[in-house]
Structure formats: C-alpha cells, structure tokens
Amino acid sequence: MIAQPPPPLKRWITKPFPDSMEQRVAIETLTGSLGVSPFLAALLVQRGVHSYEDARAFFRPEIGHLHDPFAMKDMDRAIIRLQRAMLPGHEEKILIYGDYDVDGTTSVALVYGFLKNYHSAIDHYIPDRYKEGYGISTQGIQWAANNGFSLIIALDCGIKSVDRVAEAKALGVDFIICDHHRPGAELPDAAAVLDPKRNDCQYPYKELSGCGVGFKLLQAFCLHKGIPLEELYPYLDLVAVSIASDIVPITGENRVMAFYGLKCLNAAPRTGLKALIKIAGFSRELDITNLVFGLGPRINAAGRIQHAKAAVQLLLAESEVEADAFAMAINKHNNDRRTFDSTMTEQALAMIRESETMTRAKSTVLFDATWHKGVIGIVASRCIEHFHRPTIILTQSHDKAAGSARSVPGFDVYEAIEECADLLEQFGGHTFAAGMTMPVNNIDAFRKKFEEVVTRRIKEEQLTPLVDIDLPMDFSEIDAKLVRILKQMGPFGPHNPQPVFMTDEVYLANEPIIMKEKHLKINVFQGGSSSRGHTLTAVGFGFGHLASQLQAGKPFSICYQVEQNFYNGNVSIQLMLKDVKFS
Template sequence: MEPKKNWKYVPAPPAAEVEALGEALGLKNSYFLSLLVSRGIKTFQEVKDFMVPEISQLHDPFLMKDMDKAVERLGLALESGEKILIYGDYDVDGTTAVTLVYSYLAGILGADCDYYIPDRYAEGYGVSQAGIQYAKDNDYTLIISLDCGIKAHERVAWCNENGIDFIICDHHLPEATIPDAVAVLDPKRKDCPYPFKELTGAGVGFKLMMAFAVANDLELDPLWESVDLLACSIAADIVPMNGENRVLAFFGLAKLGSNPSPGLAYLLKKAKKKAPIQISDIVFSISPIINAAGRMDHAHGAVKLMLAADDQEAEALAEAVIQQNLDRRVVEKEIVGQALAMFEGNDFLLSARSTVLFNPAWHKGVVGIVASKIQDQYFRPTIILTESHGQLVGSARSVRGFDVHHALEECADLLEQFGGHTHAAGLHLKPDNLQAFIEKFERIAQEGLANISLKADLPVDIQIPLEALSLSFYDKLLVRLSPYGPGNMLPNFVSGPVFVTKSPFVMKEEHLKIYVGSTPDERGLEVVGFGMKADFYDGLCAAYEQRLPIKLVYHLEVNEYLGNRTLQLRALDFASFN
C-alpha cells in the first residue's frame, strides 16, 4: 500500500533544548515539548506569549505608513459631517472589514456613512467605476476601501478629479507604484515599517479604527466588540497564524464562544457549534455561508446579517444566506465533475504541469473553490475560467514552490487584469488570448516545477506510539497550541507499526472508518478517512485480513456523541509498514 503524498518529517529538535524547556515548564511530556521546540518556542516566556496572548502584544497602529494621514483625514470628515462611503470586497475578509468599520463609524462615532460592495458579476473584483460613480452621484467626499484598492490607480485618479478623497486599507501585494490616495495603508508596502506584514484586510481596517480611537482618547472597548469579525477574516483568508493574527484570533474565538454578535451566533447555532470555538469551525461552518452571499447573489446579504441588531433579525437574514450556500454546494459539485471529466483522454492535460480549464457556462461565483479542488486532485497550478461580459474571468490556485502571482505577472501581456497572492489569484483575459495564455502559463509551470514532485508534501511533525495518545494529552496540551493555521498548523502525527483491528467500513460511498491498535487483537482507536475509499479500501482490507502492519499520518481529534468523548484519528495518508 503506497502513500499518496510525500511524507516530509520535521527534523527532531535538539534533545538538550527539549529537556531545558521541560525543566522550565515543569513538564515531562517529551512529545508535546518537541512540538513546541520544533515551532521555535523554546523558553518559558515564549510559551507564555504563545499560549496566553495579550492585547499588549499588538503593535502601535501609527507604525503603519500613512496612518497619521488617514487619521487626520477621517477626523476632518467626521468634524465637518462629510458623507463617507465604506467600500469592501465581497469575500469574508472584505465583508467582515466593512461590517467592522461601518459598525464603529456609524454606530459608535455617529458618522454619516454607508457601505458599498461591488457586484461580483456586474462589476468584478476591486474598486469599480460603478462604485465610485455611485459615490459621486450621492455626494460622498471620502471613500475608505477595505481589502482592495492597492492597484486602483485609475479609479483613485478619477476620484481625485471629482472631489472624492480615498483612504486605502489593503493587504495585497502592491505594484511598483501605489495609487495617489490621501493615505495608502498596506503593511506590504516596501516603504512601510509596520512590524507585522500579514494582517488581513479587516485587520488593516481595525488598525485604522484603533489609531483613530487612540488619537482622540476614545475607549477601545467598543471597537474590541468586533474582534469576532477579525477571527472570521483571519480564518477565511488563510493568513499566517502568528504575530498579531494569533492575538486577534485568540480573542476573537473567545468572543465567538461567549458573546458573539447576533448574526454569527445564529450561524454557530445552526451548525451546532459550542464553545470552545475553533478556527476549523469558522472555516467549515461560517466562512462558506458568508462567502455564498457574494458568490450566488450579492454580498450585501452577508453584511446585513453580521450587522443584525438582535436574534430575531439575525434569523430572518440568515436563512436566505444559508440557502444560498446550499445552492452553491450543488453548483460546485456539478462543475467539479465537469472539470474532472475534461482530463479523460486528454493527453495534454494529463501530462501537463499546469491546468487551465474553461467553460463559458460555469458559475463565476464558485470558480475559486473548483480551482482548489482540481488542484488538490492533480497537485499542480490550476486556473478555472468562465465567461463574463465578453471576457474570460477566473481564479488561480497554486502549489508549494510556485508563485502563481509572479507567473501571472510574466503573462501580463496576455491579461486584462490580475491580482492576488503567492498561492491564489484572480485574472481577466480576452477570449482570443486563451490558447496563447495556456501555452505560456504551461511553459512557466514546467520551468518553475522542474524539480518538484507531482505528489503533494505531507509534513509529519512527530512519531508517536498509540499508547501515548489520551484525552488528557489532547485537552491539556494540544488544545493549548490553538488557534491553528498557516505557521502553526494542526500537528500531523505518524504511528506505526500498527494493525487494522476491524474490517474497514465504508461511509457514504467514499469515506472510510477503521480501527487501529498496537496489536491485531485489541479494539484499537477509531480512524476516519474522508474521501479515502478509492485509494485505500483494498489495501486496508488486505492489511486486516492478512494481519499486516501499516503506518498512518493523522490529526488527533475528539469525537463527542451523546455526551461521551472519545479520541479519534483523522487520517491524512496510509502506507504499508516495511
């Protein structure tokens, strides 16, 4: 039985450092101590800062380039009663940012403001001409853009000519020059000295509100009430879970578990999620629903839900958005099936180092999700395109070692528009350029991935015997490492040799459940493998019937049913033990 991924073992940390940390903490569990040291947490103070974040760990917002200009311009607008338009992207980061800034400016400071989110289909991503025209037609004199704007040179110039000032709050990579706005807040600016570069768009908006409060001697408590929104933006945008993001996520999760805003509280209730809330709860139970509003209809629905004043209003607004997410699932499943079918008998697609697929009928709102699923299947840079207003529009997803944003920069002569990050991006191009783009992108992928395996890497943090796993190990130690995310991923354990102690069971046609133990005759621990039936069912059946040892990589989880809590292994990969 062959593994489906490349197991990459994290080097064991120096024994002396593990021992020293154990003495400092008064802790003897070498597995947990090794996890800490491997993640660069080597002293008592580092453990304290990591496991018990404090608000004091947040940086001074005025360290961000242009923050003083932004605060001054915002203060002038509030003093003179100007109309302020809060402009945000239609994804989770953008809508939570809009909700946070709008609720503070309008609800706490009494500003004359409203919010605007572009229509994904009519306007597309970023600052649109329709949006700034709306601002002019309705006498707005200040626009605060959130999670977008860093490339809006022409739109900002138009606003300057029409008496509208711009404050940009973004976290995407800037171009060589930045727009001529009153203030451009983006920690990724090369000339920005802000210490933490990985804030979300909502995080940058939060920093602007925080700076304004500090400059005007206002209490921070009302602003801090929105920290649950920040946790959602951090979880959904897959930013590094360290530095300020860890602090904000830590307190945001606590608020989600104790006193969430009515809209988020209703979504958690519907998903049957209770405290302590985890990042995974946001990723799987909240983010898809908030995103669905912008994917299937208009993101205004998500903002209205998150602004709901009470439980009754939240329930009324949530049901429509929840239904949109159900509709999204149906559409997504259909398109994924169509995309995978394109590989059948297509020698070019099967042998290529990149994937670019186009269908004019595909729903624009789900191309990013589809790109992720196809990328997972074939482990290569993937672009899914559909047609909108005479152009091809789509989303790109990448793999380790390949900067898809840089690749699109190399294809800029064939593109009308693009933007994003190292691992994910959006793009527009003319239909006539499609074939040339496919060929050029493939050449770039072949060069960039020449020495990279077509198998995905699977980091393995530590080898551990099944006997060392317990509810106490999970509750008292592993939980303390959360919140998890990039830069602090959920630990991947490997155990083996172990034996399959019961005949493998298939769940819902594609999932697996087995039990593993240190000997073939014990009951063993429950293991679930989602989507693993096709790859591993036969091999695991043979291992059970022939009493052959195996090894597996997994996450450690707790399964709760009827008040009982039991350990469960979430399988990530299997292999024969030899």
C-alpha cells in the same frame, strides 16, 4: 457522475527532531517548568517555544502584544484625513467600500459598524461581483460622487486602483486605502495608503488580512480620540472570521486577534454571527476550522450567488428576527453554491481526463463560458485535490474571460501569472490565490504561456501532495493530557498547523468499516500481532478504497491528527487519518 479515483499518492516529510545542544536544553527546561512529557516539550521546541516565557506567550496570547498602529506607513495621514471628515459643523459623508468576499464584507461590517457610533453621515458599499468586478469600480465611484460622499475608505482592495483613485480625485472624492495585497509599481494617489506589504512600510507584521488592516485603522482612531480600546475589542470576532477565511498565517498579530476573536465568538457572538452559527449547526466551541468550512462559505455565498450586501446586512443585524432571516437566505445561497460547485467540478475533471495533453501537463487552465463566476475559485481548489498542480478556472463575464487561480504548497502562482501579464487586462492576488481577466481570444495563448512558466518554475516534488509530519509518536503517548495540550496550541492555521504525527507497525484490531461508501473507520493498535497494546479508533475521510489492502496481521504506517470525538454525549480520543502506507 464521474467515478472518483483514489486520492493521489502523498509525500511524507517528517520535520527534523530538535536535537541540537540548545534544543535539548530547551526540551529539558520545558519538561520541568511546564510539567509535560519530553515528547510534548520537543513538539513545542519545534514551534519556536524554548522557555517558560515563550510557552506563556504561545499558549496565552495577550491583547497587549498588538503592535502600535502608527508604525504602519501613512497611518498618521489616514487619521488626519478621517478626523477632518468628522469635524463638528463640517461633517463629510464617508463611504465604507469593501470587496465582496468574506474578508471584504467582514471589513465593511467592522469599520462601518464601529465608526457609525461616532459619525452619522456614513454608509457602506459592496460592488456587484458580476456587474462591477473585483476592487474599486467606476460605477462605485460615480455612485459615491452622485450621493455627496467626499471620502471613501476602501477595505481589502484598492492597492492597484491607480486609475480609479485618479477618477475619484477628479470628482472631489478622497480615498483612504486599507489593503493587504501586493502593490504594483505605482501606488494610488490617495489621502493615505495603508498596506503592510508596501516596500516602504516598516510595520513589523506583514501578513494581516484586509479586515486586520481595517482593525489597525480603528485602533489608531481610538488611540487618537482617547476611546478605550475595550470598546473596539468585541469586533475581533469579525477579524477572526476574516483571518480564517482568507487563509492568512496564524502567527504574530493574526494569532493574537484570532485567539481573542474566537473568545468573542464563543462567549458573546454578535447577533448576525450567532444566527449563522445556529444555522450551520454548531453546538460546541468554535475553532478556526469551523470558521473556514462553516461560517466563511456561507458569508461568501451571498456575493457568489446574488449580492454580498446581504452578508454585510447579516453581520450588522441587531435584532434576532432580522439576523435569522438573513442567515436563512444566505444558507440557501450556500446550498445553491454547492450545487454549482459539484456540477462544475465534474465537468472540469472530465475535461482534464479526456485530454492526454491536459492530463500530463504541469498546470491546469480550463474555460467554459457557461460556468458560474461565483464558484470558479472553489472549482480550482477541487481540481487540485485530484490533479495536484497550479490551476486556473475561467468563465465568460460580459465579453471577457474572468479567471480564478489556486496553487499548491511552495509554488507562487501570482508570480507565474505576472509573467503572463501581456495577455491579461488585469490581475491581482496572493502567493496561493489570484484573479484575472483577459480577452476571450487570449485564452489559448495564455494557457500555453502559463504552462511554459509553470514547467520552468515548479519543482517536481511540488506536483505531489505533501503531508508535513511533526514527529513520530508511539500510541503510548496518546492520552487525555496530550489532547488537552494539543488543543491549547491553537488557533491552528497556516504557519501554525494542527500537529500531524506518524506511527509505524500499526495493526488492525478488527475488520475495517466503510462509512457512506467512501470513508474508512478502523480500530488499530501498535506493536506485534500478538499484542493489542493501546487500541484506538482512526477515521479517514475518502479513504474507503484502502479497506481491501488492510489485512489482519499485516503491519502498516499511518500519519494522523489527534482529536476528540463527540458522540451521544460521550467524548473519546480519535485519530484523523492523513495517509496510510503499506510495507
């Protein structure tokens, strides 16, 4: 077991206080109209809330704020093709095809689960991660053609599958593509290509998840067929899980769908998700964090360890007995995934630390032919926690090297990989996460070129972990009303993060407590050493190494989030530490 070093030093960046004339007026307006403190009003102005109407839209997103789905390029073509496949007396067999991750499996459960109510000749297909790889596969197309399917709706994949879609067309199989990844230079020759990131698509919101694009297709279907949208809205629980797990911005439409999806999850979750919630041990109201760290990894584990069709079967389960059985199997896969994750992370960190070249590099590219392909993305993220830089973890898949990339805030790893495309067979992804395959013989050349590209592109400050601080705050501002309003600012996630505050001149109220040998718990107050002021409990996961530096009577600074702590039926205010700095 590798001894875990302390977390790397962090940069504290405090956002500018909203102090222009317009912002000061907005703070005064919100203080009066909402009945909140000037401090809370300033926090809202920082997030673009300037009026009572802005606040109402921010705190109470409305389902009516969703955009017209027909504003998306090719949506009319998609509905015409779907309608033709459903013509009475001429029904075609429709295959719902999705990727094997959370976004893909929730997309399939959404579109198949809804359309089967209106079309009986329908089935779903998830490619095998290990036998077929990412995206649309030749094997999947051949299976569709052999089984009489003439229309495939591809979800969370397909935007770069020019050759595969051509193969399908030659076999008499059409495609409707619903994707959210960046397109290549050429679009597939499909019946319709729905992707808000198309250069020629004027859709007003570009950051939908793959499941979100699938939802827009169904929204358009309902509008075209005169189906009440109220029949579709309960499926937003699946969209919320995809939004959380695919780490897309929680702004605009995503915020609306996540807001109502969480309502569905907390009021009346579908049978499969209810079973997953129970086995994850959640007993209180779910938030985005619970989906990211509780439900998402379990759904993902099905495809990482065996086959993702188990995840779709869970999400589509109608009986509690069936759902509980699938949830138990998926939970076991998740436990196995954790074992692989832990072992591989230790091996990867050892490889970096044992090489002076790798330790000093601006990027990490590691390869081990024995590593489990299903968890290499997770291991890349774990490595970034210790070595804060763009990271690619590769393993052998058949006779190729398959890799998963993760990045650091502000650095576009997709563009960096694109510069190395001459060494790759295929690649795809987002700004902060990507996948690729290459010949094993190309790994050393790729490692060298990727390091050159990253060194040229990355800014020095991007190699240091960042703590984004919203506002400095006195402990006197922290009360039950603040906690209640902060909670209403969710759902939190990218582009709407949970607020982080900073307080100087903090003192220990008593001796620090070390929990489980690595976590820190302290009682703190602000002000001079002779005044205990407003004493609060603060917890820092992985901050146990700081206990020896904390001394009674010596001031320090903390940045933190304000949360509720539930323990033995009691609810109290607790600070979750993001970092500590000493004078």
